[in-house]
Amino acid sequence: MPKLLFSKIRFYEIKDIMQNVKRPKRIDIVLNRYKRKKDIECIMVNKTNNETCPARFSWQTDHKLHPTLEKLLLDKIYLAAFHSFLQSEFSEENIEFWLACEDYRATTSPDELCCKAKEIYEEFIQPAACREINVDHHIREKIKKSLEKPSLSCFNEAQKHVYLLMERDSCPRFLHSDAYLSVKHKSRTLWYI
Incomplete structure (x- = not known):
């Protein structure tokens, strides 16, 4: 074989x-x-x-x-970097509206509430405002009706909407930007000094 x-x-x-x-x-x-x-x-x-x-x-x-948007807004250094990042993207009205609403909620005097509510409406919400934010027509109408007798919660829905826009759109881009990385690097080096 x-x-x-x-x-x-x-x-x-x-x-x-x-x-x-x-x-x-x-x-x-x-x-x-x-x-x-x-x-x-x-x-x-x-x-x-x-x-x-x-x-x-x-x-x-x-x-x-990576910090959340909530943590970014609480830290003054990151808030300033995020604000300048939004300015570079021509969408700083979102963070300024959010900050104006936070300041509005801290108001205690009823007279000041009325004045601040009108200022916020004219600056951010009124159609063709100088720094108009992107909110739904229904939200605008609710806010316009609530200006007759403003409460601390009259801007809550618009503020939540703007917050979600920043959280989903602007914040992820910011976390990958050079502005965030430089602030993050500076905060690490300051910790060692």
Whole structure:
């Protein structure tokens, strides 16, 4: 039997069989590599979705390192940087309206409430105002009606709307901007001094 394996007849039979086998072309090899790469990426995605995977843990900790909009608004340094960032994007009226509403809520005198409410309405909410904010028509009408007898909560709905706009749109861009990174770097270096 071993002689049959290495005989010339057997060798030529194998050679003839090999000619009938379809050999992959170069493009097939490349496509197979691409397919295998996609399979590996799918496996990696499945691994990152597991609770125990270190990649998921590092992403969560990295995500928690960025402050929320609420924390940015409470810190004076970050608030100033965020304000200047919004000025560079020509949307500073949002943060100024939010700050005006916070100041309005801190007002205790009824006379001052009326004056401040009218000022806020004329500056930010009235159609064609100098720093008009982007709020719904229904919110504008509610505020206009509440100006007859303003309460501390008359701007709450508009303030919440503007806050959500900043949280979803402006804040993520700010967290990836050079302004935020420089303030973050300065705060770290000041901590060491």
